[in-house]
Amino acid sequence: MSTTDRVQIFQVSTLYGAATVAAAIDAGQFGAPGDARRVLLVSNNAEIPETALRLDAMTGYDRIAARFDETVDWNEAIHPHHPSSWSPRPEESPLWQRVLRTAWGLGAATVELVVESIQVNPAKALAAVFAESGVRVYADGLMSYGPTRDDLPQSIACRVQGVLHLDLVPGLRPLLLTEYGVGAELVPDEAFRAVLREIAEAAADDTGLAAAAAAGPTALLLGQYLAVLGILTADEEEELHARMLRGAAAAGHRSVVFKPHPTAPVRHTQALHEEAARAGVTLTVLDGPLLAETFYERCRPELVVGCFSTAMLTAAVYYRVPVARVGTETVLARLTPYENSNRIPLTVVDHLVPDLESGSAPRVPGAAPNTLAPLVRAVGYCMRPTAHPGLRGEAVRYVEERGEELHFPAERLAELGLKVPAGR
Known part of the structure; x- marks a missing residue:
C-alpha cells in the first residue's frame, strides 16, 4: 500500500502532546517512515482561541512539525464553531467527512486517527467524522492513570486500538480506557528525551531563557492557573504560588524561576515579585512560549516545585531533578465533583512527592511504591x-x-x- 492509500492524522493541542507523538513516531510505533502520509492536525482548545498562544508560536514547534508531510488547522476547518464544544450530528458526519477529505486532499485513502482525550472534543468529534477509522489514543499526562472521564459511544469505543503513554510513574499502569479492553503501550524514555533535547536546541537564541539562566536559578516553581478551573480563587492561587516561593527560600534557594501557566493573569507574577522581595530571593519569571522541560534541559535546576503539574514528574523521571509539592492537600479537599479528572494527578503527586512545607526533603520519587x-x-x-x-x-x-x-x-x-x- 502506498502512502497515498494510507493517511495517519495526528491531533494535537499542546507542544508536550506533540512531543509525545513525535517520540512515538521516532520509536517506530506508527510504522516505518514512508509507510503512510502523516498529517499533523493542530487544535487550539482555549476558551478564547483568538487570544491564546498558538501552538505554532511555541519554541521547538517547527522541529516537531518537520516530521509530518503537512499541517492542517482544526479551528479553521470547523470555523466558526469552538473545538471544545462542536461535534457533528450523526446525520452530518458523512457530509463532514467528504468536506474534510476534499479540503485536506485525502481522496479515498484509508484514514487512521491518533488523538488525545478521546472522551471529549475535538478528538471525539474527529472520531465521529471519520466513522470507519481505527483510533489510537496518546496520553500526555498523569490523567492517563485514572479512569476514562466519560462513557464513549460504542461506535467509537470499538475502534480504539491502544493507549500510548509516557512512563511518568514507572510501574504504574493506566486505567484509561481499560473498561473497553484497550491495552497500554509505553513511549520509550530515550525517544522522548531525544525529542525534548531537540526542542531545547531550538531555544538556543531565546532571550527570556538566557535571562533566566543568567540569574543562576536553583529552583523552578510551576504555576497551573487553578482559578480558571474554579478550584481556587485568584487570590488563593496567588497565595499558593507565594507558599511555593517561601518553601523554596526556606530550603535555601536564593535564585528562583517562576513559570506561570500560559493563560495566567499578569497580577500573579506581580504579587510573587513582592513576595520574593520580602523573602530576599531573586525571582525571574519565565513567561515565554517554552516548555518547562526546555528549562530543565538548559538550566538543570536542583528543585522543581508544583501543586500537581505533570511537569513535576517529567523533571523527576527524565532529568532526575528532586521535586516537592505545595498545596496538593488543599486542592484535593476543594476538588468537585468527586469524579473530576484532576483527582488522579493530585492523588499520585500527594502520594509520591514530598510536601515542601512539612520539612520533608525534596527527592526523585523513582518507581511506584506498592502502596x-x-x-x-x-x-x-x-x-x-x-x-x-x-x-x-x-x-x-x-x-x-x-x-x-x-x-x-x-x-x-x-x-x-x-x-x-x-x-x-
Missing part, C-alpha cells in the same frame, strides 16, 4: 464505579484498611454504599 496502585485503583473506582465494577472488592478492602478522609470523603462513600472506616 500506589491500590490507592489509584480504589480512587478510580470511587470516581467511575459503573465503568469499573470489577474494582469494587479492591476498593472496599482499601477503604476499610486505609481509607483516609482526604481521598475518600464520607459523603462519597455513602453515595457508593461503602462503609466509613471506624475511628475516622
Whole structure:
C-alpha cells in the first residue's frame, strides 16, 4: 500500500502532546517512515482561541512539525464553531467527512486517527467524522492513570486500538480506557528525551531563557492557573504560588524561576515579585512560549516545585531533578465533583512527592511504591464505579484498611454504599 492509500492524522493541542507523538513516531510505533502520509492536525482548545498562544508560536514547534508531510488547522476547518464544544450530528458526519477529505486532499485513502482525550472534543468529534477509522489514543499526562472521564459511544469505543503513554510513574499502569479492553503501550524514555533535547536546541537564541539562566536559578516553581478551573480563587492561587516561593527560600534557594501557566493573569507574577522581595530571593519569571522541560534541559535546576503539574514528574523521571509539592492537600479537599479528572494527578503527586512545607526533603520519587496502585485503583473506582465494577472488592478492602478522609470523603462513600472506616 502506498502512502497515498494510507493517511495517519495526528491531533494535537499542546507542544508536550506533540512531543509525545513525535517520540512515538521516532520509536517506530506508527510504522516505518514512508509507510503512510502523516498529517499533523493542530487544535487550539482555549476558551478564547483568538487570544491564546498558538501552538505554532511555541519554541521547538517547527522541529516537531518537520516530521509530518503537512499541517492542517482544526479551528479553521470547523470555523466558526469552538473545538471544545462542536461535534457533528450523526446525520452530518458523512457530509463532514467528504468536506474534510476534499479540503485536506485525502481522496479515498484509508484514514487512521491518533488523538488525545478521546472522551471529549475535538478528538471525539474527529472520531465521529471519520466513522470507519481505527483510533489510537496518546496520553500526555498523569490523567492517563485514572479512569476514562466519560462513557464513549460504542461506535467509537470499538475502534480504539491502544493507549500510548509516557512512563511518568514507572510501574504504574493506566486505567484509561481499560473498561473497553484497550491495552497500554509505553513511549520509550530515550525517544522522548531525544525529542525534548531537540526542542531545547531550538531555544538556543531565546532571550527570556538566557535571562533566566543568567540569574543562576536553583529552583523552578510551576504555576497551573487553578482559578480558571474554579478550584481556587485568584487570590488563593496567588497565595499558593507565594507558599511555593517561601518553601523554596526556606530550603535555601536564593535564585528562583517562576513559570506561570500560559493563560495566567499578569497580577500573579506581580504579587510573587513582592513576595520574593520580602523573602530576599531573586525571582525571574519565565513567561515565554517554552516548555518547562526546555528549562530543565538548559538550566538543570536542583528543585522543581508544583501543586500537581505533570511537569513535576517529567523533571523527576527524565532529568532526575528532586521535586516537592505545595498545596496538593488543599486542592484535593476543594476538588468537585468527586469524579473530576484532576483527582488522579493530585492523588499520585500527594502520594509520591514530598510536601515542601512539612520539612520533608525534596527527592526523585523513582518507581511506584506498592502502596500506589491500590490507592489509584480504589480512587478510580470511587470516581467511575459503573465503568469499573470489577474494582469494587479492591476498593472496599482499601477503604476499610486505609481509607483516609482526604481521598475518600464520607459523603462519597455513602453515595457508593461503602462503609466509613471506624475511628475516622
